[in-house]
Amino acid sequence: MEKHEEKLRKGERLCSRRLIDILFGAGGSHAMTAFPLKAVYRLVESNSVSSASEDDVDESKVQVLVSVPKKHFKRAVKRNRVKRQVREAYRKHKSFVMLRVNEYADKQLLIAFIWLSDELADSVTVEQRVSNLLQRIGERI
Incomplete structure (x- = not known):
């Protein structure tokens, strides 16, 4: 994978309320x-x-959301650290799912x-x- 493809762009982040509702909504999602x-x-x-999101025209084939509940870490500094670690790890290894999608x-x-x-x-x-x-998600889709 080339260096410019290892970035985590705005279009790859799951921000849309409608898309989040689709992901966590009534059935169809898988968890591991x-x-x-x-x-x-x-x-x-x-x-x-694409009809669900009006703002982002240039969407990625894979969109990611990272959630660290306040229940686990009361301090925002710790929550932000964990989110940063997960985003960095995803950025490095996203080729596993990108190739399949x-x-x-x-x-x-x-x-x-x-x-x-x-x-x-x-x-x-x-x-x-x-x-x-x-890797497991890439095998199952």
Whole structure:
């Protein structure tokens, strides 16, 4: 993978309320866990997704959301650290799912990473877990 493809652009971030509702809405989503992370993902039609978002014209085939509940870390500094670790790990290993999703012409993959632990983890552990989850998602879609 080339260096310019390793960036995490705005279009790759799952921000739209409608897309988040599609991901977590009534059925169709799949979840898997690699402690301390849980990944919820759903493969959707690009037609319905593009009509759902008015703002972002240049959307990516894969969009990602990272959630660290306040219940686990009261301090925003710790929540932001964990989110930064997960985003960095995804940025490095996103090729696992990008190659698979590019095989589908009219599909888009929505992924949410949710932190489950009450403790911080080192970056190497987070990177291994994210890599593991992305490989498993790539095999199942």
